[in-house]
Amino acid sequence: MIQGRWKLPILLRLYADPSRRTAQLLRDVLGVSQKMLTQHLRELEQDGLVERIDFREKPLRVEYRISETGRQLMPVLSAARAFSQGCLPSLQSAKRSRKMRA
Numbered sequence: 001m002i003q004g005r006w007k008l009p010i011l012l013r014l015y016a017d018p019s020r021r022t023a024q025l026l027r028d029v030l031g032v033s034q035k036m037l038t039q040h041l042r043e044l045e046q047d048g049l050v051e052r053i054d055f056r057e058k059p060l061r062v063e064y065r066i067s068e069t070g071r072q073l074m075p076v077l078s079a080a081r082a083f084s085q086g087c088l089p090s091l092q093s094a095k096r097s098r099k100m101r102a
Contacts, residue, residue, distance in 0.1 A: 001047045001073075006032045006040045008077065011066060014050060015074050019065040049073065 002008060009029045014020060020028070026037055041064055044050035049070035055061040066074075 001044075001049060002077070004040055004043070006036055007044060010037070010040055010044065011049065011070060011074070011077070014064060014066040015071070019053065019063040021061070021063050025064065044070075 002011070006029060009032070010025065013025060013028050022037065022041070025041075026032065026034060029037065032040075041050060041052070045052050045064075049067055051065050051067045053063045053065065055063070
């Protein structure tokens with residue numbers, strides 16, 4: 001559900017802001033292309049983590065927001081991030097010692 005380079009940054013952005021238009025997300029998620037943003041938004045919507053709101057207006061107006069399921073996932077993602085940041089020094093140390101032995 002969260003596999004892919006851009007899904008976590010998209011979810012975090014939508015968690016921080018109640019709803020965002022595609023152009024806003026494109027500006028906010030640095031480095032993502034329009035194609036990848038669209039692809040990941042569709043996948044996140046299919047997985048139930050993001051909701052797409054179509055206002056049925058001309059010109060086309062669509063917004064995305066994090067779903068309740070996506071909100072429930074955020075504490076898990078935050079805990080994983082905290083864990084990985086806490087382990088980073090020991091992982092870097094282990095990596096250096098492996099390089100020295102090689």
